[in-house]
Amino acid sequence: YTHNYSESIQKTVDLIKNADSFYILGLGPFSGFAKTMAYLFSEIGYYCYGIQDKYYLMPEVEEGHNTVVLIGYASAIKDAVVEEIEKYKSRNYKIVMITSEPIGGLECLCDNVIYASEGIVKMGNIVSGIPVLYTFEKIMKELSE
Known part of the structure; x- marks a missing residue:
């Protein structure tokens, strides 16, 4: 893994460009965000579906198809994220985690990790x-582009 932001962005762009299908998984604080981001990606020509929580049915993927899932990560939802990653990886989805927090061993489960900041952006107890x-x-x- 690279901790270089630009390289991680480019790797993710390449994964999406080569994908047959594309999803955004939003758990906890990212649930509403997933639908909004999926809509915006679709507006630029990359059909995307936002999955708002772990109770949505996991979309079926045809054999041989390349499927990417972008996941926003926060430590408050770590257990749910691990559970979902394991489900998606068992069906050969490519996982891209986007986080502002260190994720440690979770990197092993992901195809790419983008560290969105050089540390946690906090105001009191609120992580931005x-x-x-x-x-x-x-x-x-x-x-x-």
């Missing part, structure tokens, strides 16, 4: 999702 949002937008910008 702005770096993760910006990263999704950066990926969209690169895809639309």
Whole structure:
């Protein structure tokens, strides 16, 4: 894995460009975000579906298809994220995690990890999702060029 932001963005862009299908999984604080981001990716020509929680049925993927799932990560939802990654990996999905927090051993389960900031952006007890949002937008910008 590279911890270089630009290289991680480019790897993700390449994965999406070569994908047959593309999803955004939003758990916990990212649930509404998943639908909005999926809509925006679809607007630029990359049909995407936002999955809002772990109770949505996992989309079927045809044999030999290349499928990418982008996941926003926060430590508060770690257990749910691990459970979902294991389900998606068992069906050969490519997993891209976007985070503002260190994820340690979870890197092993992902095909790419984008560290959206050089540490946690905090105000008191609130961890900001702005770096993760910006990263999704950066990926969209690169895809639309």
